[in-house]
Amino acid sequence: MNAADKKRLLREMLFARRFEERCYEAYVERKIGGFLHLYPGQEACVHGVMEAARPGHDYVITGYRDHIHAIKCGSDPKAVMAELFGKESGCSRGRGGSMHIFDAEHRFMGGYALVGGPFPLAAGMAKAIKLKGGDEIAICFLGDAANNQGTFHESLNMASVWQLPVLYVTENNLYGIGTRIDRSTAVQEQYKRACGYDIPAARADGQDIDAVYAAASIAVEHVRSGKGPYLLELMTYRYRGHSMSDAGAYRSKEEQEEWGKRDPIVILRDRLIAAGELSEAEYSALDKEIIANIEEEIVPFAEQSPEPKLEELERYVLAENDPYVKGGVH
Amino acid sequence: MAEIMYWEAIRRAHDEEMARDPMVICMGEDIGVAGGTYKATSGLYDKYGPERVIDTPISENGYTGLGIGASFLGVRPIIEIMSVNFAWLAMDQMFNSAAKVRYMSGGQLEAPVVFRSPGGCAHQLGAQHSARMEKVFMGIAGLRVVTPSNPRQAYGLLKSAVRCNDPVFINEHELMYNMKGEVPDEEYFLPLEGSEIARQGSDVTLFGYNVSVHWCLQAAEELARHGINAEVVDLYALAPLDRKGIRASVAKTHRAVIVEEAEAPVGVGAEVMAIINEECFFELDAPPLRVSAKNVPVPYNRGLEKSAIPNAKDVVSAVLKMFGKS
Numbered sequence: 001m002n003a004a005d006k007k008r009l010l011r012e013m014l015f016a017r018r019f020e021e022r023c024y025e026a027y028v029e030r031k032i033g034g035f036l037h038l039y040p041g042q043e044a045c046v047h048g049v050m051e052a053a054r055p056g057h058d059y060v061i062t063g064y065r066d067h068i069h070a071i072k073c074g075s076d077p078k079a080v081m082a083e084l085f086g087k088e089s090g091c092s093r094g095r096g097g098s099m100h101i102f103d104a105e106h107r108f109m110g111g112y113a114l115v116g117g118p119f120p121l122a123a124g125m126a127k128a129i130k131l132k133g134g135d136e137i138a139i140c141f142l143g144d145a146a147n148n149q150g151t152f153h154e155s156l157n158m159a160s161v162w163q164l165p166v167l168y169v170t171e172n173n174l175y176g177i178g179t180r181i182d183r184s185t186a187v188q189e190q191y192k193r194a195c196g197y198d199i200p201a202a203r204a205d206g207q208d209i210d211a212v213y214a215a216a217s218i219a220v221e222h223v224r225s226g227k228g229p230y231l232l233e234l235m236t237y238r239y240r241g242h243s244m245s246d247a248g249a250y251r252s253k254e255e256q257e258e259w260g261k262r263d264p265i266v267i268l269r270d271r272l273i274a275a276g277e278l279s280e281a282e283y284s285a286l287d288k289e290i291i292a293n294i295e296e297e298i299v300p301f302a303e304q305s306p307e308p309k310l311e312e313l314e315r316y317v318l319a320e321n322d323p324y325v326k327g328g329v330h
Numbered sequence: 331m332a333e334i335m336y337w338e339a340i341r342r343a344h345d346e347e348m349a350r351d352p353m354v355i356c357m358g359e360d361i362g363v364a365g366g367t368y369k370a371t372s373g374l375y376d377k378y379g380p381e382r383v384i385d386t387p388i389s390e391n392g393y394t395g396l397g398i399g400a401s402f403l404g405v406r407p408i409i410e411i412m413s414v415n416f417a418w419l420a421m422d423q424m425f426n427s428a429a430k431v432r433y434m435s436g437g438q439l440e441a442p443v444v445f446r447s448p449g450g451c452a453h454q455l456g457a458q459h460s461a462r463m464e465k466v467f468m469g470i471a472g473l474r475v476v477t478p479s480n481p482r483q484a485y486g487l488l489k490s491a492v493r494c495n496d497p498v499f500i501n502e503h504e505l506m507y508n509m510k511g512e513v514p515d516e517e518y519f520l521p522l523e524g525s526e527i528a529r530q531g532s533d534v535t536l537f538g539y540n541v542s543v544h545w546c547l548q549a550a551e552e553l554a555r556h557g558i559n560a561e562v563v564d565l566y567a568l569a570p571l572d573r574k575g576i577r578a579s580v581a582k583t584h585r586a587v588i589v590e591e592a593e594a595p596v597g598v599g600a601e602v603m604a605i606i607n608e609e610c611f612f613e614l615d616a617p618p619l620r621v622s623a624k625n626v627p628v629p630y631n632r633g634l635e636k637s638a639i640p641n642a643k644d645v646v647s648a649v650l651k652m653f654g655k656s
Contacts, residue, residue: 059403061399090436091436092434092435092436092438093436093437094436095433095434095435095436096434096435096436100434100435102434102435102436102438102439103438104435104438104439105438109402109439110431110434110435110439112426112427113426114422114426117395117422117423117426117427119392119395120391120392120393120394120395120396120398120399120423121395121396121398121399121402121423121427122399123392123395123396123399124395124396124397124398124399124400124401124402124405125399125400125402125403126399127396127399127400127405128399128400128401128402128403128404128405129403130381131352131353131355131381131382131400131405132353132403132404138399150389150391150392151391151392151395154387154389154391154392154393155392155395155396157387157389157392158386158387158389158392158393158396161387162384315437316432316433316435316436316437317432317433317471317472318432318472318474318496319432319440319494319495319496322494322495322496322522324490324491324493324494324519324521324522325474325490325494325496325521325522325523326521326523326524327519327521327524328521329490329493329519329521
């Protein structure tokens, strides 16, 4: 990564932060319904990994904390915000919502709301890539708590037996909803769990995008070169509660302050300033520009977009006009 | 038209579809090297190799999810779940991923995957290997459910299911794999929606599906000796059910008996009765009846097991009672 790349990443991460903060406000204003899981604190994870991969080319899948993963893959933030507002112009036509962002065109294969659900789906996409002979890889981003699901173990086993091109990224934010990892998980170092499936793994500082990028570069290269699956654990922290339904009160003030000192955006910003690549003034101008973009372009688009038509409620349940359903094929 | 066994019909459909389209694969426990518990995939491993005929670990939710994920990218997996009882473990992926992905992605993704699994009560397999679970699958929007009662349907439904762009669950039966029947020599596709009249009649409609179609046909022969001409409708498509076919037959016979191997609560019988109510209540000359299994976990003891599951005699008794002849 050169200085220009890093400045772009700073912009992307700051955008992600401001986007999610604006979602929080829209939720409080009741413009967004349902569950809302926000990403602030974890921005370096998806940005660092996808910087080492090929967004829009590699297939990405994740859980319900998915807005920023979609945007990093290339989704239009306007379509993501419109989805949160439940609009027809949303990337899932208002049928998915916050937890089910999809963008097939950019190979963002979705956010799924059953913890651990995407593990085997990612292995399956990798199987498809292998059958088709492409150079893509499948990347699955999930949290540490998902690794306590059976699907984690079943999928890592199959991915290893069949040497599938899949990268599993564990964004270890130390909490499964409100339960801290040491109270739920026997082996807390998640990368060690890959050992049971003979899958190479590494752990990196998920708050430092340079560290994420370096570790992810090795991981992506391993998977893309046909050496089979890989597990990358990124140590990170979410600033907000699990979703809007909790305030994160199960975490001590000291712990939150400690992690707050290692903010991924501040780390990169300060590094760029120290290297003389960025000034304070430039940074605050960038921030203003991002906020203006969200307020003037993204939110108005979501607000002004039409609702889905009620008469289309039953569309997309099944394929339309499938010749093998009603007959007539001989 | 050759007479072949149910398992051979399934095997033939696999073979033809795999030969036609390199994206058709099959996977499941012991289906490759061993050829499948019921031989339905025998010989395919040698012909198509381990990348397309995949022996999976015993990880039902895992390999089912893997097949579904592959289907997002245009692969068409035929996933054999060795026994429908094990499908409970795979239901998260079947229901939450395959059945919902088209809808929750606003039509962007689809899961053209086929799940095949034998259900039903065989011989003294006990409570955890005798489930009849079609009722569970039928309640899931986005999932098609079909259930072949003979080799022709087994072939024609699998052919259609592989090519259909929706996820399809094919409910087979442990006791039917060795059943013989005629299958067209040329390619044949049975539509995934509809029903078939297995026997024409005028006095009462016996609705059956899968193994219970055969009980209905046997019962119809016996009923003929009592002067009752029963029609037998084969509901090979369970989700969605053939409302038009149900209505047409009831409008003709004015009486309905639904025969199911499963327990009555929240089952096919209940659903067909509801459809009759909604579609053609005023055609009825008598309240519809259900012939169902006892609502118990299936017992091991042979006598107890037989008493738990209905048979042709139970169908005859129910119909005679309906006609006031018992």
